[in-house]
Amino acid sequence: MAYDPIITFTYNMAQPLGQLQDATPDFSWRGWSFGYRSHMRDHLSLGFSFSWQTFSELESGTFTKGTATATGTFIRYVNSLPIMLTGHVYTGDPDGFRVYGGIGIGTFYIKERFDFGLQTFYDNHWHFGLVPEAGVMLPLGGSSWDLLGNVTYNYAFSTKNYNSISYVGINIGFALLI
Amino acid sequence: MYKRNTLLFITVFILIAMVLLIFNACYKDYNLKVADYDAVITVRDEQNDYQGYATYFLDTDFINLGDPSDPSEPDNAAKFITEIGIEMANYGWTPVAQGTEDVTLRLGYSQNDYFYYYCDPYWGWYYPYYWCGYPTYAYSGGTVVIQMGDPNNVDGQGNILALWHAGINGILNDNPSSINKRIEDTVAQAYAQSPYLDRN
Numbered sequence: 590m591a592y593d594p595i596i597t598f599t600y601n602m603a604q605p606l607g608q609l610q611d612a613t614p615d616f617s618w619r620g621w622s623f624g625y626r627s628h629m630r631d632h633l634s635l636g637f638s639f640s641w642q643t644f645s646e647l648e649s650g651t652f653t654k655g656t657a658t659a660t661g662t663f664i665r666y667v668n669s670l671p672i673m674l675t676g677h678v679y680t681g682d683p684d685g686f687r688v689y690g691g692i693g694i695g696t697f698y699i700k701e702r703f704d705f706g707l708q709t710f711y712d713n714h715w716h717f718g719l720v721p722e723a724g725v726m727l728p729l730g731g732s733s734w735d736l737l738g739n740v741t742y743n744y745a746f747s748t749k750n751y752n753s754i755s756y757v758g759i760n761i762g763f764a765l766l767i
Numbered sequence: 768m769y770k771r772n773t774l775l776f777i778t779v780f781i782l783i784a785m786v787l788l789i790f791n792a793c794y795k796d797y798n799l800k801v802a803d804y805d806a807v808i809t810v811r812d813e814q815n816d817y818q819g820y821a822t823y824f825l826d827t828d829f830i831n832l833g834d835p836s837d838p839s840e841p842d843n844a845a846k847f848i849t850e851i852g853i854e855m856a857n858y859g860w861t862p863v864a865q866g867t868e869d870v871t872l873r874l875g876y877s878q879n880d881y882f883y884y885y886c887d888p889y890w891g892w893y894y895p896y897y898w899c900g901y902p903t904y905a906y907s908g909g910t911v912v913i914q915m916g917d918p919n920n921v922d923g924q925g926n927i928l929a930l931w932h933a934g935i936n937g938i939l940n941d942n943p944s945s946i947n948k949r950i951e952d953t954v955a956q957a958y959a960q961s962p963y964l965d966r967n
Contacts, residue, residue: 702794
């Protein structure tokens with residue numbers, strides 16, 4: 590059997606954690622990933638991945654800080670784009686059901702937007718981050734396609750000016766053996 | 768197995784799509800109504816308890832904050848003046864002739880055009896060739912500022928001590944009855960979130 594390179598596409602959902610959950614507590618149904626893996630050895634692959642997850646929260650009310658008080662509609666958006674070099678280890682054979690584990694090391698590009706009434710404020714920043722992952726692959730008949738499902742823990746480390754960002758991803762999609 | 772050229776094309780296509788999409792982002796549309804965009808901000812003087820004031824003079828000439836030499840007034844100037852008078856009365860303040868007041872109220876306004884770059888949450892998300900970036904519609908936003916100052920407290924440069932600021936911002940593209948209602952609500956809110964002004 591051949592351990593061919595793999596292209597992965599997944600639809601991603603995510604639960605924010607920690608300070609991200611404080612800012613945008615709602616479960617995210619808007620995300621996706623693309624990845625490429627090349628087998629260095631039979632059960633080991635190296636590759637890369639791009640992902641995109643969006644979080645948002647709407648709040649209306651009155652808020653006071655110091656001598657200022659503001660009333661209106663506030664919306665916070667957080668777009669997380671992890672760009673990772675990845676490594677994965679697999680059990681089983683490409684022709685059958687496989688379980689794998691892996692980790693991504695790289696950077697998170699975070700795009701934040703804050704709306705208050707008609708005013709919009711943007712803030713973009715980069716973080717070093719890690720994305721450990723565990724998943725399964727199930728071949729679809731005799732084709733080159735596998736069903737793919739995985740869980741990821743996305744962690745962007747804090748920087749001098751920004752807090753850490755973390756969320757758990759639940760992703761389903763396909764793997765194409767090329 | 769797929770031909771490598773086909774798969775290379777797919778990979779390059781997706782990478783190009785990622786580059787395009789990485790520098791845009793999908794923002795959930797919450798279907799806000801016009802009134803949802805109204806914002807009221809007030810700032811108080813931290814050192815003042817406002818207990819030493821009881822009378823006011825309202826200068827009904829609006830200052831164009833973008834061009835102070837412009838003598839024009841905002842479209843709904845009279846409505847704002849009426850509502851400010853109502854709220855000041857509710858809080859127990861007495862209007863007096865200019866020159867005899869404890870505090871002076873000055874009014875300012877500005878108007879800005881906003882261009883909204885619409886990102887269809889479906890197309891912009893799944894079809895990279897419909898990415899965000901083209902202006903779909905524009906609207907006008909207006910801001911009215913109310914400033915309360917103590918004319919009897921002037922510094923060496925002739926500046927009057929500012930006691931309270933209120934800023935009201937919202938969309939101007941709306942029907943007259945709705946605008947009137949929104950003016951009533953936002954002016955009332957400016958005073959509701961400033962209970963320290965209550966003389967009663």
